[in-house]
Amino acid sequence: MPEKDLTHTAKKPKPNKAAYHHGDLRSTLLTAANVLLKETGIEGLSLRKLADKVGVSRTAPYHHFKDKNQLLCAIAEQGFVRWQSDANHIFNQTHVSPKDKYRQFFHGYICYAADNPELYDLMFGRTIWKQNSATSTLREVAYPSFSLQVDMTKQWQQQGLLPNNEHTLRLSQVTWGTMHGIARLLIDGIYADRSHIDEMCECAVNLFTLNMNSST
Amino acid sequence: MPEKDLTHTAKKPKPNKAAYHHGDLRSTLLTAANVLLKETGIEGLSLRKLADKVGVSRTAPYHHFKDKNQLLCAIAEQGFVRWQSDANHIFNQTHVSPKDKYRQFFHGYICYAADNPELYDLMFGRTIWKQNSATSTLREVAYPSFSLQVDMTKQWQQQGLLPNNEHTLRLSQVTWGTMHGIARLLIDGIYADRSHIDEMCECAVNLFTLNMNSST
DNA sequence: AAGCTTATGTTGACGGTGTCAAGATAACGA
DNA sequence: TCGTTATCTTGACACCGTCAACATAAGCTT
Numbered sequence: 001m002p003e004k005d006l007t008h009t010a011k012k013p014k015p016n017k018a019a020y021h022h023g024d025l026r027s028t029l030l031t032a033a034n035v036l037l038k039e040t041g042i043e044g045l046s047l048r049k050l051a052d053k054v055g056v057s058r059t060a061p062y063h064h065f066k067d068k069n070q071l072l073c074a075i076a077e078q079g080f081v082r083w084q085s086d087a088n089h090i091f092n093q094t095h096v097s098p099k100d101k102y103r104q105f106f107h108g109y110i111c112y113a114a115d116n117p118e119l120y121d122l123m124f125g126r127t128i129w130k131q132n133s134a135t136s137t138l139r140e141v142a143y144p145s146f147s148l149q150v151d152m153t154k155q156w157q158q159q160g161l162l163p164n165n166e167h168t169l170r171l172s173q174v175t176w177g178t179m180h181g182i183a184r185l186l187i188d189g190i191y192a193d194r195s196h197i198d199e200m201c202e203c204a205v206n207l208f209t210l211n212m213n214s215s216t
Numbered sequence: 217m218p219e220k221d222l223t224h225t226a227k228k229p230k231p232n233k234a235a236y237h238h239g240d241l242r243s244t245l246l247t248a249a250n251v252l253l254k255e256t257g258i259e260g261l262s263l264r265k266l267a268d269k270v271g272v273s274r275t276a277p278y279h280h281f282k283d284k285n286q287l288l289c290a291i292a293e294q295g296f297v298r299w300q301s302d303a304n305h306i307f308n309q310t311h312v313s314p315k316d317k318y319r320q321f322f323h324g325y326i327c328y329a330a331d332n333p334e335l336y337d338l339m340f341g342r343t344i345w346k347q348n349s350a351t352s353t354l355r356e357v358a359y360p361s362f363s364l365q366v367d368m369t370k371q372w373q374q375q376g377l378l379p380n381n382e383h384t385l386r387l388s389q390v391t392w393g394t395m396h397g398i399a400r401l402l403i404d405g406i407y408a409d410r411s412h413i414d415e416m417c418e419c420a421v422n423l424f425t426l427n428m429n430s431s432t
Numbered sequence: 433a434a435g436c437t438t439a440t441g442t443t444g445a446c447g448g449t450g451t452c453a454a455g456a457t458a459a460c461g462a
Numbered sequence: 463t464c465g466t467t468a469t470c471t472t473g474a475c476a477c478c479g480t481c482a483a484c485a486t487a488a489g490c491t492t
Contacts, residue, residue: 022470041346046449057471059451068450126337126404130257146407163423170419173408174398177416178390181397185389188342191362192389200393203386207379208423238441262478273442275480284479
């Protein structure tokens with residue numbers, strides 16, 4: 001990609017015009033924020049730097065996001081959409097055994113987190129959730145991602161992959177907790193690094209899944 | 217406790233003296249910081265507020281902590297010491313089956329996190345570890361806490377409680393990951409709350425531990 | 433006891449942050 | 463064409479971490 005000019009994406013109105021009005025500031029801010037997020041992390045992401053990078057005054061973003069928090073929520077939102085798309089790809093595969101799907105899901109989750117550490121931190125970190133500052137639109141995108149976990153757990157139980165005698169909700173809390181925890185240990189650089197991913201996933205899947213007569 | 221006067225703990229020098237020199241600022245700052253941490257969370261903990269609370273000028277703390285980071289590391293340090301003491305109590309019990317010890321350890325870990333959410337966040341959160349800003353003294357206190365996890369895992373494997381065919385390090389990464397993940401989900405208020413603790417722990421322990429002929 | 437050194441505490445200042453208020457500019461609809 | 467509204471601007475405020483320069487007192491040496 002040949003170095004997008006963030007100052008002017010300008011798709012909706014006149015295609016180009018060094019104007020007082022930017023034209024498409026909201027989405028421009030979002031893409032620039034994603035870049036800044038990757039470069040400097042959550043701590044380094046400031047509205048002022050962002051505005052500066054986009055070539056607009058400090059307070060311009062406030063006409064598109066009520067808050068810094070709203071900006072963060074919007075970014076997280078995109079993260080959930082992308083992850084949900086990834087997850088659906090895994091689930092909608094045909095001719096793949098339940099266990100392999102489980103394996104792929106587990107592995108995919110960890111890799112998504114490891115590939116987008118700062119984004120993951122925004123999606124599932126305290127910044128947004130701890131102080132109940134999630135936007136209603138973010139909640140609407142995020143909650144399905146939560147309940148998907150429960151649905152899949154129930155299905156895996158029915159397929160005999162996961163133990164049937166455990167409460168579905170508890171079981172999905174524990175399995176998700178495991179993925180979340182491993183992801184966090186990786187991201188925060190505690191006690192685990194990327195080179196362990198494959199083996200850790202394999203180990204976890206072995207622990208959780210029962211032996212099935214069909215497939216691996 | 218009758219409302220400790222943080223302005224003057226003054227243990228080492230003259231017991232009381234409204235003096236220019238505080239006498240025991242470092243430890244006073246630490247205890248006040250712990251209070252402030254609980255009240256306002258990590259985000260709300262500022263050096264200026266802390267100094268103000270203790271009744272000292274903004275920059276006085278800098279004579280006892282090079283950095284805000286050093287202050288945070290010192291707090292985390294205390295957290296590790298306390299947790300390690302808790303953990304040792306569990307391990308050093310006699311007449312308790314391995315499985316019950318495992319159960320207690322798991323449950324104790326989650327409860328410690330749930331009871332001290334902000335402290336836990338400091339101990340295992342990105343604030344300190346992500347940008348490699350941990351003090352050397354913090355590392356010295358924290359690492360044993362990490363390796364304890366591995367040692368215990370190995371022991372549990374030998375006792376037949378955890379599967380023997382898994383790599384000890386991977387297994388302890390996964391089990392610790394699970395505890396860490398559940399703790400985080402609880403702390404950040406995502407998808408789980410305190411009322412689920414007992415059941416989640418029970419579920420996790422059931423999943424991980426093998427059936428033993430002795431004990432429950 | 434006097435004086436020098438060092439530890440500790442103080443005020444002032446700088447650059448950074450999020451955010452509000454008031455004003456400038458331009459797009460849009462009647 | 464004119465008012466309304468959306469958008470963008472500068473100015474200001476209250477925080478924050480931190481450095482420099484200075485004030486005070488404790489402690490050691492002589």
